[in-house]
Amino acid sequence: xxxxxxxxxxxxxxxxxxxxxxxxxxxxxxxxxxxxxxxxxxxxxxxxxxxxxxxxxxxxxxxxxxxxxxxxxxxxxxxxxxxxxxxxxxxxxxxxxxxxxxxxxxxxxxxxxxxxxxxxxxxxxxxxxxxxxxxxxxxxxxxxxxxxxxxxxxxxxxxxxxxxxxxxxxxxxxxxxxxxxxxxxxxxxxxxxxxxxxxxxxxxxxxxxxxxxxx
Amino acid sequence: xxxxxxxxxxxxxxxxxxxxxxxxxxxxxxxxxxxxxxxxxxxxxxxxxxxxxxxxxxxxxxxxxxxxxxxxxxxxxxxxxxxxxxxxxxxxxxxxxxxxxxxxxxxxxxxxxxxxxxxxxxxxxxxxxxxxxxxxxxxxxxxxxxxxxxxxxxxxxxxxxxxxxxxxxxxxxxxxxxxxxxxxxxxxxxxxxxxxxxxxxxxxxxxxxxxxxxxxxxxxxxxxxxxxxxxxxxxxxxxxxxxxxxxxxxxxxxxxxxxxxxxxxxxxxxxxxxxxxxxxxxxxxxxxxxxxxxxxxxxxxxxxxxxxxxxxxxxxxxxxxxxxxxxxxxxxxxxxxxxxxxxxxxxxxxxxxxxxxxxxxxxxxxxxxxxxxxxxxxxxxxxxxxxxxxxxxxxxxxxxxxxxxxxxxxxxxxxxxxxxxxxxxxxxxxxxxxxxxxxxxxxxxxxxxxxxxxxxxxxxxxxxxxxxxxxxxxxxxxxxxxxxxxxxxxxxxxxxxxxxxxxxxxxxxxxxxxxxxxxxxxxxxxxxxxxxxxxxxxxxxxxxxxxxxxxxxxxxxxxxxxxxxxxxxxxxxxxxxxxxxxxxxxxxxxxxxxxxxxxxxxxxxxxxxxxxxxxxxxxxxxxxxxxxxxxxxxxxxxxxxxxxxxxxxxxxxxxxxxxxxxxxxxx
Numbered sequence: 001x002x003x004x005x006x007x008x009x010x011x012x013x014x015x016x017x018x019x020x021x022x023x024x025x026x027x028x029x030x031x032x033x034x035x036x037x038x039x040x041x042x043x044x045x046x047x048x049x050x051x052x053x054x055x056x057x058x059x060x061x062x063x064x065x066x067x068x069x070x071x072x073x074x075x076x077x078x079x080x081x082x083x084x085x086x087x088x089x090x091x092x093x094x095x096x097x098x099x100x101x102x103x104x105x106x107x108x109x110x111x112x113x114x115x116x117x118x119x120x121x122x123x124x125x126x127x128x129x130x131x132x133x134x135x136x137x138x139x140x141x142x143x144x145x146x147x148x149x150x151x152x153x154x155x156x157x158x159x160x161x162x163x164x165x166x167x168x169x170x171x172x173x174x175x176x177x178x179x180x181x182x183x184x185x186x187x188x189x190x191x192x193x194x195x196x197x198x199x200x201x202x203x204x205x206x207x208x209x210x211x212x213x214x215x
Numbered sequence: 216x217x218x219x220x221x222x223x224x225x226x227x228x229x230x231x232x233x234x235x236x237x238x239x240x241x242x243x244x245x246x247x248x249x250x251x252x253x254x255x256x257x258x259x260x261x262x263x264x265x266x267x268x269x270x271x272x273x274x275x276x277x278x279x280x281x282x283x284x285x286x287x288x289x290x291x292x293x294x295x296x297x298x299x300x301x302x303x304x305x306x307x308x309x310x311x312x313x314x315x316x317x318x319x320x321x322x323x324x325x326x327x328x329x330x331x332x333x334x335x336x337x338x339x340x341x342x343x344x345x346x347x348x349x350x351x352x353x354x355x356x357x358x359x360x361x362x363x364x365x366x367x368x369x370x371x372x373x374x375x376x377x378x379x380x381x382x383x384x385x386x387x388x389x390x391x392x393x394x395x396x397x398x399x400x401x402x403x404x405x406x407x408x409x410x411x412x413x414x415x416x417x418x419x420x421x422x423x424x425x426x427x428x429x430x431x432x433x434x435x436x437x438x439x440x441x442x443x444x445x446x447x448x449x450x451x452x453x454x455x456x457x458x459x460x461x462x463x464x465x466x467x468x469x470x471x472x473x474x475x476x477x478x479x480x481x482x483x484x485x486x487x488x489x490x491x492x493x494x495x496x497x498x499x500x501x502x503x504x505x506x507x508x509x510x511x512x513x514x515x516x517x518x519x520x521x522x523x524x525x526x527x528x529x530x531x532x533x534x535x536x537x538x539x540x541x542x543x544x545x546x547x548x549x550x551x552x553x554x555x556x557x558x559x560x561x562x563x564x565x566x567x568x569x570x571x572x573x574x575x576x577x578x579x580x581x582x583x584x585x586x587x588x589x590x591x592x593x594x595x596x597x598x599x600x601x602x603x604x605x606x607x608x609x610x611x612x613x614x615x616x617x618x619x620x621x622x623x624x625x626x627x628x629x630x631x632x633x634x635x636x637x638x639x640x641x642x643x644x645x646x647x648x649x650x651x652x653x654x655x656x657x658x659x660x661x662x663x664x665x666x667x668x669x670x671x672x673x674x675x676x677x678x679x680x681x682x683x684x685x686x687x688x689x690x691x692x693x694x695x696x697x698x699x700x701x702x703x704x705x706x707x708x709x710x711x712x713x714x715x716x717x718x719x720x721x722x723x724x725x726x727x728x729x730x731x732x733x734x735x736x737x738x739x740x741x742x743x744x745x746x747x748x749x750x751x752x753x754x755x756x757x758x759x760x761x762x763x764x765x766x767x768x769x770x771x772x773x774x775x776x777x778x779x780x781x782x783x784x785x786x787x788x789x790x791x792x793x794x795x796x797x798x799x800x801x802x803x804x805x806x807x808x809x810x811x812x813x814x815x816x817x818x819x820x821x822x823x824x825x826x827x828x829x830x831x832x833x834x835x836x837x838x839x840x841x842x843x844x845x846x847x848x849x850x851x852x853x854x855x856x857x858x859x860x861x862x863x864x865x866x867x868x869x870x871x872x873x874x875x876x877x878x879x880x881x882x
Binding site: 029033034037038041042044045046048049052053055056059060063064065140141142143144145147148150151155165169173176177182186 | 351352416419420421423424427428429454455456457458459461462463465466469470473474475476477479481482483484485488492839843846847849851
């Protein structure tokens with residue numbers, strides 16, 4: 001049958017005959033909301049990924065295969081320093097956000113550079129810690145426990161490294177283009193990302209390190 | 216320099232994969248060369264490859280799915296033919312090759328056929344149904360598509376270079392560990408699926424944001440079309456479970472590449488953790504596939520019954536309930552693990568409970584048809600076949616949900632029959648219904664009915680012939696993944712199943728013929744008004760194909776089935792209402808980001824599979840630079856001036872006015 005004769009086909013325009021100008025602007029969410037909401041959803045999915053690594057770690061924590069356990073390899077002194085670096089970096093990241101909102105170059109660049117230095121210090125401490133553990137013969141291929149430990153903490157470390165790259169890009173973007181609306185949206189996403197990594201670290205600190213050395 | 220890659224990676228001594236590989240890539244290469252020499256390359260680059268238009272991206276997704284279904288069905292007919300001749304005989308496929316074929320068949324059909332198909336339809340339809348101009352993140356959408364295409368390319372490359380996994384479509388350890396699978400097969404699986412999985416996850420993020428944050432004015436959640444609801448459940452599940460899959464594959468990758476011990480036999484590894492993790496993704500995955508199909512059936516059934524959907528509110532609740540329950544049943548895939556009666560009982564019961572909301576949906580579709588004026592067009596035929604066939608598959612599913620019964624038929628052909636019996640009528644018939652239903656919206660002309668119905672009957676009868684015997688053989692004790700057998704009672708059933716797959720292939724031939732015929736007769740089949748089926752939701756209020764901006768002015772939604780109501784008002788008043796005030800429209804510019812990222816991702820995956828570390832590092836840097844370069848762009852939108860918008864929309868209005876006048880004259 002011929003489709004051209006199909007019945008009842010019209011009224012496309014009729015749907016839009018009510019004045020829409022006012023409603024249209026209000027109904028579809030602003031770009032800032034859309035970008036931040038989408039990034040939140042992405043972060044939640046990232047949290048789900050971490051939860052898979054957490055679950056695996058909890059299942060495998062006692063599978064030391066005759067090798068060292070958490071008590072033998074964790075260095076709480078380093079972990080405390082790492083935690084301090086990350087927590088303070090969340091503060092400086094917040095200052096950078098406020099600086100961007102206030103258009104204060106000093107606060108923005110100062111905050112971002114402080115965040116970068118603290119994040120890099122965290123990574124250096126973590127890498128040094130990992131290298132020390134491996135040098136003791138307690139690398140990830142020693143036992144399932146150590147596999148799960150290196151994967152969980154290392155996954156967080158990879159995220160921090162990506163965050164540092166993100167951070168450098170944001171410094172460069174503001175430097176080159178100023179506090180433009182689209183740049184500020186990205187900055188918002190970066191801040192969300194950085195704070196989320198902090199929250200995940202709190203989980204790691206508790207589940208891996210504190211419970212790991214608990215009697 | 217080239218890691219593990221040598222000339223011997225090409226299967227010189229295995230004629231079947233060699234010819235299949237050279238044949239497939241030869242054909243693709245020939246098509247690409249033909250397009251370049253014909254001068255189509257700039258057009259393709261401008262209008263398709265770099266396009267961020269959700270409709271174009273959706274079409275490319277569906278195209279990818281259609282190519283992959285040919286690959287998957289080739290695997291299928293090879294397996295069935297092997298089993299038709301391998302009674303008391305070795306057959307023509309050596310075990311080594313047969314194992315790769317069933318692994319590739321499952322992986323490709325689920326991840327590179329069904330997923331792109333439903334995501335493609337969501338891309339084409341959702342923004343139109345929601346009454347908006349595009350998805351939340353158009354460029355990211357293009358990245359998603361091209362990463363999926365990368366995965367598909369890598370998995371097919373394994374035909375020609377190296378081998379594919381011999382572990383089944385989910386690479387169960389310890390078989391998939393380096394000790395037992397030292398080749399590159401599992402690595403091909405890991406990297407192609409991982410890369411495509413990132414694309415899918417980004418799609419999930421994109422569409423959750425689109426549905427929850429971008430809707431036309433007045434389109435409250437409870438006014439959304441049913442397809443938007445089921446798509447929402449599907450994309451929420453993607454966001455919830457694909458990260459688990461990513462983590463699981465990453466763990467297996469670490470086991471294989473760096474000697475970790477997540478799932479190994481040695482050093483405290485726990486292989487059952489892989490089953491738990493992978494099915495925590497894998498079971499919701501089947502709902503990710505089937506939920507959009509439920510939405511398609513809802514749209515099709517109400518349109519071709521000429522009635523609003525029965526029990527809209529209960530449909531929404533049922534869809535959300537299925538979404539939650541989908542996360543609570545994963546253990547029924549391995550009752551035989553031996554987790555004990557309590558655990559098995561819990562998961563058996565949650566599994567059976569899923570039948571309740573599904574039953575609600577079934578009855579709602581039946582009541583929608585009840586006393587409706589049913590029009591038997593091809594999409595409706597697929598939906599009716601789904602209702603009957605899926606019910607059978609669902610009932611065998613409830614049988615399998617009973618742990619003691621499951622112990623009897625675990626990993627038998629009964630199971631194979633069951634999951635094909637839900638996925639084919641559920642997802643594939645749904646995808647075909649959606650494909651026929653929205654084809655005119657995407658291309659401006661309808662598909663030929665005669666060939667569509669011929670394809671439908673071949674598929675339906677072929678399906679029953681191919682899979683009902685598997686139930687019988689499963690109860691006789693035939694296990695899955697057998698390469699040859701010596702049980703005389705099975706032999707006739709194997710021949711019937713072979714007949715079934717041949718019929719399915721005739722159905723595919725009919726569908727190809729349908730495309731050719733419809734393309735030739737597109738003038739007669741043209742959808743002039745944009746509303747060929749007398750539809751109810753907003754996608755039918757714009758032209759076919761829609762302009763780049765979808766809607767000249769964003770529609771104002773006042774109720775469910777808002778377009779239908781506006782249409783009835785227009786019939787009564789014989790007018791469309793006053794012309795709206797047109798404004799300039801801003802749309803996302805094209806961007807090669809997706810294509811360039813996928814280009815690097817292809818090399819990254821290939822380099823990782825073959826241990827070519829320098830290339831992997833280079834590709835990673837390339838992908839990162841692409842992202843930064845994209846972020847550096849100053850202008851990411853272009854403007855369509857108001858007079859141009861007015862010109863396009865006036866054409867739509869005049870076509871509809873003509874239809875209105877035609878109706879008035881007839882009345």
